[in-house]
Amino acid sequence: MPRCMSNWDEAATHLKNAQRILVIGCSGSGKSTLSRQLSEQFGLPHLAMDREFFWLPGWRLRPRQEMLALISKAAAGERWIMDGTSPKTLPLRLPRTHVVIWMRPPRWVSLRGVLWRWFARWKKTRPDMADDCPEKIDLDFLRYIWNFERRDAVEIEAQLAGHANLPVLVLKSHAETALLLAKIRRGD
Template identity: 30%
Template sequence: MKKIVIVGCGGAGKSTLARQLGEVLHLPVIHLDAQFWKPGWKMISKAEEVVVLNQLTNQSSWIIDGNYNATMGLRFEAADTIIFLDFPVFLCLRRVIKRFITYRGKSRPDMSPGCPEKVDWRFLGWILTYKYLNRPQVLKRISEHLDNRTILIFKQPGQLKKFLNSLAQTNRARVLDQVSR
């Protein structure tokens, strides 16, 4: 696992997982929200997204979190591992509200400076309809990139926690093995 893409509904925990994996695997973490948004919630152009993404995916290792349908295929093509956080909608909503309360009036760590945390009806509607409108598209895109990639789909936070614990133990064992040689 050297090139990892993390996708999922807003509030699923993509950025948190990216940070956790980055610590365990010692890989650089790239938050697409921080790359694609400029201060004042100004989005870069689609052409700029592709340029930025090509520069990022040409690096030897990375963890990239974010959805952005227009660039999902490019990321999936460059990745060796695709992680889909397919969590329940109400869990995602609860996490988004908690995140809003925590970062209200401030930019969160995985966002560009000058983009204070916000929640609007459009974003809430996207979360509420994600399972029916976006999830099928994400699963279709994942199915187009099955060859030579590890695909991990987590439906519950407990599954993800077990995976992270196992990965951390395996990584610690490797480090101890290398040190003892």
């Protein structure tokens, strides 16, 4: 298993010194919001995987080989914060990552986050999505969220296990995220 950070001081120190931060977790868990905040705090370029790699305008999926080439090129960069889970692309990103933040709230929190995002951005495209991709929800997407811990989290844990020295911070609630951000902003 990777080295999970055990306290806020250790996590804040690692994040302040990191040049490449990977934020992963279920849809609706708060990955993009946290990534934007950390990007502003640390001056790191924010790479939203949905916007930068996966989607083309009009909800067209980017061809796989092109997507993988873009992810590899971005991961080779010196400084970034990248938000997006995609377990199959972790082998491209984990070797270059200094710190992983895994947003891991209960599934009802992620479901609420997705429903709130859909309601708040009805017929609009969110900033971390490709142009002309208005917010949408369907039954398959809701199933993905419901089954994330049982299916995707297992694969993520297996991928992280191959990087035993990589610091991983697991955030299980929005309150923990707020505590971390407050500690970083205070600088203690």
